[in-house]
Amino acid sequence: MTVDAAGTTVADVVAALAGWYPPEWAADWDRVGLVVGEPSAPVTRALLAVDCVPETVDEAVEAGADIMIVHHPLLLRGVSSVAATTYKGTIVHRLIRSGIALLVAHTNADVANPGVCDALAQRLKLTDLRPLIPDGPPGVGTGRVGELPRPMTLAELVEFAALRLPATPGGVRAAGDPEQPVRTLAVCGGAGDPFLAAAAASAADAYLTSDLRHHVASEHLAAGGPALLDAAHWATERPWLDLLAGQLADALPIATVVSDLPTDPWTLHVPAAIYKPTTAKEPRP
Known part of the structure; x- marks a missing residue:
């Protein structure tokens, strides 16, 4: 245009x-x-x-x-x-x-190609992208599945994601075996727990999204689903703004300003000081 x-x-x-x-x-x-x-x-x-x-x-x-x-x-x-x-x-x-x-x-921007989920996948350096749930023209659909630049453990991946995504007080948390190897990652910008079954069917090793709920996540893992990474809602969608700014610059002679103001409601995160990851059962006092 x-x-x-x-x-x-x-x-x-x-x-x-x-x-x-x-x-x-x-x-x-x-x-x-x-x-x-x-x-x-x-x-x-x-x-x-x-x-x-x-x-x-x-x-x-x-x-x-x-x-x-x-x-x-x-x-x-x-x-x-x-x-x-x-x-x-x-x-x-x-x-x-x-x-x-x-x-x-x-x-409409979530499913587009390129769109919100492509921008998220690109932030995480995923390649060989395909829709998590195809819908319409080739490449269009909900979420994306791709290959990480190198195999990582889940513990390495959560640190990698925290560094690659826009910073928020909540950061990125993960559920699963920290030593589990991950090569194929499914992603969905925004609240993605309705698509947990699709992530399990995609053969992905892990699934990154936001707003995962306690019981839904627990049951997904108990059923053998891929490991989970839960990032801040705003952080998973903010990368799209850069993609959109580029599209506008190519199409229209207007200036663009991208907001980096985090609009997640959560403003503080303090990890429990005595938390120790373990599978062993502690004796009751």
């Missing part, structure tokens, strides 16, 4: 993203596309973020952005009011007053 710099509009940005991340690829429950903004409004600068929250809106205002492009929908569930007396209404009003449009690419 070639657009004259003086004539780039919100509609041009919407069209570009629709080409890379078709809205029809979004899940039925999802809400993607233009949320706030006039299609004819001019765009010279975009702020890219995982979440539209007051702090990232502050970044957009300070950067002089005309549009925010985010991953998570601001208005995912039905609302009856966007009055400035509500949390989301306050955000909507500030965007409008500041002349900033809001555009969302969520599950």
